[in-house]
Amino acid sequence: MSAPPPVTGVGPLSPAQLRDWYAVPPEHADGTWVRGSFITTLDGRATGPDGRAGSLNEGSEGDHAVFNHLREWADVVVVGAGTARAEGYTPMAGVPLAVVSRGTLEPESLRRPDGDAGEVVFISGHGTDITAAGVLATLHDHGWRRIVLEGGPHLFGSWLRERLVNELCVTVRPVLTGGDGPLLVPPGVDLGGLLGSPTHLLTWGGDILVRTRLG
Numbered sequence: 001m002s003a004p005p006p007v008t009g010v011g012p013l014s015p016a017q018l019r020d021w022y023a024v025p026p027e028h029a030d031g032t033w034v035r036g037s038f039i040t041t042l043d044g045r046a047t048g049p050d051g052r053a054g055s056l057n058e059g060s061e062g063d064h065a066v067f068n069h070l071r072e073w074a075d076v077v078v079v080g081a082g083t084a085r086a087e088g089y090t091p092m093a094g095v096p097l098a099v100v101s102r103g104t105l106e107p108e109s110l111r112r113p114d115g116d117a118g119e120v121v122f123i124s125g126h127g128t129d130i131t132a133a134g135v136l137a138t139l140h141d142h143g144w145r146r147i148v149l150e151g152g153p154h155l156f157g158s159w160l161r162e163r164l165v166n167e168l169c170v171t172v173r174p175v176l177t178g179g180d181g182p183l184l185v186p187p188g189v190d191l192g193g194l195l196g197s198p199t200h201l202l203t204w205g206g207d208i209l210v211r212t213r214l215g
């Protein structure tokens with residue numbers, strides 16, 4: 001049986017509508033649910049011309065709204081250390097941040113400042129890549145099950161390879177950057193064919209927001 005066509009709609013959405021549009025399927029509401037949260041160009045690039053995703057989502061009201069909604073939903077936000085460095089991540093108010101690295105040196109910007117900023121957990125592979133299953137086990141040790149993976153592509157590749165991403169929430173900006181910036185899925189990550197069935201397509205401003213179920 002073929003999958004039902006995706007639900008379509010037009011933004012802007014109110015906070016209550018966002019909750020409906022991005023609700024986790026009820027049968028998974030109490031379990032682990034991993035969401036990839038990304039923005040991409042039409043040519044699949046993960047960064048703007050300055051090498052940051054931050055420049056890609058400038059002016060995208062829909063991306064900001066969904067990005068923030070997913071953070072509010074999450075028990076934890078997970079990023080690779082490359083993204084934490086490139087995007088200048090700092091401890092976040094209201095939600096813990098897990099940073100994955102092969103190294104052991106926590107970037108200065110992630111040291112917890114005074115105040116009520118959230119916990120930062122540094123997950124190190126001690127010289128080697130950590131499997132997604134290994135990272136997930138550490139997150140479970142903390143009791144975190146609602147997981148938002150904000151990238152970047154290298155980290156995301158391992159989670160996709162291991163089939164541990166339940167869905168993608170991707171903003172497509174209808175622009176091209178060309179060049180040799182990182183792709184959403186790094187070259188060489190074999191996904192074994194086409195992966196994903198879209199459940200939602202939303203146009204918001206000039207952007208397309210896609211929700212795609214992976215597993």
Ligand SMILES: NC(=O)c1ccc[n+]([C@@H]2O[C@H](COP(=O)([O-])OP(=O)(O)OC[C@H]3O[C@@H](n4cnc5c(N)ncnc54)[C@H](OP(=O)(O)O)[C@@H]3O)[C@@H](O)[C@H]2O)c1
Pocket residue numbers: 037038039040045046047051052053054056079080081082083084086087100101102103125128129130131132150151152153154155156158182
């Ligand atoms: N478009 C988007 O939505 C989006 C989202 C996120 C990032 N980005 C962009 O993507 C670029 C970064 O790409 P990237 O692929 O280098 O990002 P990344 O995966 O965040 O960073 C790679 C680094 O993260 C650590 N890492 C990742 N996976 C690991 C694993 N399985 N085990 C151990 N360590 C792991 C390693 O850090 P160490 O070097 O410390 O060992 C590795 O060098 C930046 O320009 C950023 O702006 C775009």
